[in-house]
Amino acid sequence: MRRTILIILLLVPLFTRAQEKLTPVEVDKETYAYYLNGEWKKLIQLSKEARKEGIDFFYLNTRTAIAYYNLGHYRRSIPLFENALQEIKGDTILLEYLYYAYLFSGRNQDAVFLTREFPESLKKRLDAKPKAVRNFSIESGVSSNTDYNSISTMSRNRNSSVYDDNYYPKNQYYVTTGLVHDLGSGLRYTQAYTYIQINEEQHIREMGNQPNESTHTTAQNQYYGALDFNLGDGFHLIPSLNMLWGKYSYIALSYDSNDAAIYSLVDENFNDYSLYLGLFKNFTYFSTELSGSFANLLGIDCSQFNGQLAIYPLANLNFYLVSTISLKQQKLTSANYSDNNMVFNQKIGFKAGPFWLEGYYTDGSMQFLSEANNYVIWNTPYPIDSRWGANLILPIHQNRLQLVFRYYSMKQKGYMLYYEDTDTYQYEEYNFTNQNFSGGLTWNF
Template structure:
């Protein structure tokens, strides 16, 4: 017992000196970080501040300064990670919470921004000027599809959508969709013996609703419902589709897994999706989206893979390149918003989307899409080109 006491007495000076050195190191780190912060030397602050993260000089004030430096230099993902540390230690830090809101907003993560806004006081909420009616975004898009097939007329697509904040953790997205295309299949001859094609119009009217519940700053649960009313060749079909999924928001990646199921024009459908979004720069200046799907259509399984790459081209201008591989017959895309159930299945598609920020609130987008399709009546392949113009208004 005396031996143990002796060891403790001998160790006390070492413990004291170690604690003193750690305290001095912390004071030095904070002092240098404060100087760099006040001087606006953001890159040097990030470099300096990240060095002592493994030792005892790791404290909220330092994380706050580094988070601000990341935010100012445009690495919003890294900034969010730093402010997370601050809020875990100091939940009442309203400035860190406000910066979390802005970073999510800059990443177009409206649900994440709304979650952070729910913790702000009334005065701060008034300063960020949220819509008093809970409106988040409104958008419209219209497109034309031009098939290289003399038995298919041009197709026309329209969609109007609105996103609303039901509560700080709930966001509801709704869309009303219309699609029309005349399909030429039957022949007849007039009294002079001339041959003509007789067409039937494939018409669809659709309603889509997607609800997102933000569990915390990392996890969200999503659910969607899609109703489709289809008329073709004198037959009417009513289709109902649902989706359940979960998303995880990380420092440089976002992950999502979901399952779709339902009945689509008389066919039982199940689709399993896994998606990964990657932001290597922590912002929208460069990003990738990878999505793998297994589609089970009345027992027939297909594997479908989508890859998109986007980057900032010029000031206020972004471009995104995307391609989808696999049999997309009745394929569901974008959380079930887009349903590829045209009369002829798509075997491959690729396209370019140009985004232009017209103003603080308005985002214009122009999309070109190439599709390789198969004529189900004649078993031949043909090409289809589509152009879609849309605009999104952010409240």
């Protein structure tokens, strides 16, 4: 009996403590102690318990924000810092914390936007202000058709047709360079120039004549310009324009008065464009995008609507998932041509020590697809069925420099035209793999 009474007496304080409600004074005292000792997880746990009981005050928000920040949960700390600054506007400690929370969350434009509220002393100390040139980047890459030899052999060995005319890609080279400018704390302009060189083979064979084989180069230039309007509260509006121009060549077959074949080199120029408008919104654990574009590529009118969801489970850039769905439509009124399709892209990224790794897979016809805010345009005459790739990102010297190495592999297809007789023709489909290796450097000023 005595033993039972003793156990009950020992448990009474525990039950009493569990039923006691927290008080603002107690929460203030304990969170301050946790703050001084750097016990961030305990501080966050007590903060959650206090909020469940309706306790909420400035120093609780501020200490909780700093706790999340010091644990690396930068996106989680942002709304708490923003709320605290609503109560004490212009507090330099809070402004500095929020500035770096934006930067470490990948929200660089929001960090620049925040500098509107900085006193001059803080701008000078952090070197935080709009810059005429925010960064400079350059990237170059090569790609090759790994099935080139087998396709060219298949084309040369065809003996069943009276005439055939075939194109097949060999390799490709590109270089792109860009600049980012701050036109004010709430407006940013990105511009880039890209040069692409595509080498192709053309094979013409007519019964009774020697085959004609020739190599042709398509030279394409691109100018990209995009404005980023910071609308506040995590909203961004981005209009952009991508202009594409260049020339290509091919061999045309004709006949003289004696019906002898004449092969002539023909040069053609092209001018294409793509217009884009995107609306972005940042939240704590995710961000969203709704965007659309209209383009005229290779004489075809192309419309596209995109929806994107980026998820940050750890409230930082240590691990993220980006899912994008694009609905496309291509029309060529003069040929009564119309095509609709959907493209899905899934990317996963994570931090591995001092660098980041990204992997992605794209399913669906990527021909005429616009990506990366209209920066990349897949205006290839060879349809793309799928793609997978990986990126390695290496920040150097406190992210003043950033190296990136990329690889991707695409499944593409082409068509061989051949006549079985003088009136009957058909296209034979062939498949090939295009592999690309590239690398680049970004210099942040």
